[in-house]
Amino acid sequence: MTAALALQGVACTFIARHDPGQRYTAVQGVNLTVGAGEFVSVVGPTGCGKSTLLNVGAGLLTPSAGTVQVFGQPLSGINRRAGYMFQAESLMPWRTALGNVMAGLEFRGVPTAQAREQAGEWLRRVGLGGFGDRYPHQMSGGMRKRVSLAQTLVLDPDIILMDEPFSALDIQTRQLMENELLTIWSSQRKAVLFITHDLDEAIAMSDRVVVMSAGPGSRPIGDFTIDIERPRDVAEIKVTPRFLELHAAIWDVLREEVLKGYQQQLQAA
Numbered sequence: 121m122t123a124a125l126a127l128q129g130v131a132c133t134f135i136a137r138h139d140p141g142q143r144y145t146a147v148q149g150v151n152l153t154v155g156a157g158e159f160v161s162v163v164g165p166t167g168c169g170k171s172t173l174l175n176v177g178a179g180l181l182t183p184s185a186g187t188v189q190v191f192g193q194p195l196s197g198i199n200r201r202a203g204y205m206f207q208a209e210s211l212m213p214w215r216t217a218l219g220n221v222m223a224g225l226e227f228r229g230v231p232t233a234q235a236r237e238q239a240g241e242w243l244r245r246v247g248l249g250g251f252g253d254r255y256p257h258q259m260s261g262g263m264r265k266r267v268s269l270a271q272t273l274v275l276d277p278d279i280i281l282m283d284e285p286f287s288a289l290d291i292q293t294r295q296l297m298e299n300e301l302l303t304i305w306s307s308q309r310k311a312v313l314f315i316t317h318d319l320d321e322a323i324a325m326s327d328r329v330v331v332m333s334a335g336p337g338s339r340p341i342g343d344f345t346i347d348i349e350r351p352r353d354v355a356e357i358k359v360t361p362r363f364l365e366l367h368a369a370i371w372d373v374l375r376e377e378v379l380k381g382y383q384q385q386l387q388a389a
Contacts, residue, residue, distance in 0.1 A: 122192040123153040124279050124311035125177050125202075130186035132172050146172045148337040150186070152330060154279070157309040161322035163374060164332030165381025170315045171207075174281050177313055178204050190279070203277030205268055207284040211256045217243060217267045218252035224275045242270035246300060262293035266300070273304065279311045287317065298325060298354045306351060319374065323366050324354040331373050334380035342373040 130150040136142035147169035154160045162170050175181040176188060179199040188195040190202075211220045221239035226232065243252050246266040256264055265286065272280065286294045302325060305312060316322050322329045323346055331342035348362055357363050 121155065123189070124156045124158070124191055125152075125154040125313060126187075126189045127152045127173065127176060127183075128187045128189075130173070130176060130183045130188065132169065132176065132181065133184040145184075145337045146335060147332075147339065149339050152340060154311045154313050156191075156278075156311055159305060159312040159314065159325060159327045160330060161314040161316055161326040161328070162330045162332060163316060163319055163322050163370075164338065165334045165374075165378045166317070167381055167384065168332040168335050168338040168377070170332060171283050174204075174283050174313060174315055177279070178202055178281050180204075199279070201277060202279040202281050203272040203275055205272045205280070205282045205285045207287060209256070209264065210268055211264060211271070213256050215255075216252060217248060217254050217256075217259065217263075220256075220267055221270045221274050224271065228275075238274055239270070242274045243267070245273075245304065246270045260293075261289055262297060265289065265293075265297055269297075269301065269304075273308070277310065279313070280305075282312065282314045284315055284317065286321070294321075295355050301325070302350075302352060302354070319367060319370060320358055321354070323348075323363060323370070324352060324357055329366075329370055331370060331377070334377045334384065341377070342370065344370050 127150055131145060131148040133143050133145045136144050150173060152173065162173065164170055172181065176183050177199065179195055179197055190199055212223065215223065218239050221242055222235045225235035225238060240252060243249055246269055248263060248266050251263065286297050289297060298321065314325060326346050329344045329346060330340050332338045333341045344366065346366060348357055
């Protein structure tokens with residue numbers, strides 16, 4: 121079966137921020153696939169290029185080497201079959217929740233009445249049917265994340281790219297959002313590439329967890345199948361024997377890379 125997203129031999133090299141004469145290779149030799157309907161998480165130490173790979177998959181960044189294919193076709197420019205949910209706040213403060221969810225549809229030329237109807241339906245699906253007239257500053261962090269999720273999914277992307285979308289939330293709200301995403305994903309079965317620092321979150325959510333090495337020149341050093349039955353409750357499965365086994369196995373690979381990344385940060389400081 122053709123992969124929804126396939127990175128082959130991808131490398132990304134940048135000019136060093138403080139020395140234009142030097143170059144920095146963020147990732148190198150990366151082979152990574154996400155199957156149609158598959159939920160794949162990428163974990164690794166800070167600075168290992170996780171977000172770089174997401175930007176490559178989105179078509180926001182052209183790799184220095186290697187190829188990117190979307191459903192078997194070479195990616196050129198922006199990945200029109202992908203939706204991107206950022207880590208940072210991405211809502212327009214001058215638009216209501218409904219207006220923010222409508223925005224992408226309007227940019228695509230969808231008639232206003234149709235865009236309003238679709239946006240309203242997605243707000244209901246994420247539990248905000250009665251909050252369409254609220255502005256971002258009138259909503260909690262969890263509510264804003266729900267709006268961002270609706271904003272991404274209303275465009276019906278075939279691939280969903282998520283960059284630590286729930287990292288700023290408190291643990292209770294985070295678990296609610298994780299379960300909400302899994303419920304929606306199970307009905308839609310879109311391909312998901314999910315970036316997270318949280319190994320518990322990665323295991324609880326995913327079909328596969330890919331471990332990246334410390335930078336520079338980060339690359340995948342582990343690919344683990346998460347053979348835990350679905351549907352899942354992200355809080356409940358964390359105490360199951362299989363979850364603990366998988367966590368121990370993945371952490372055994374990840375631990376040394378996290379320590380390397382931490383030492384690099386200390387040296388840079």
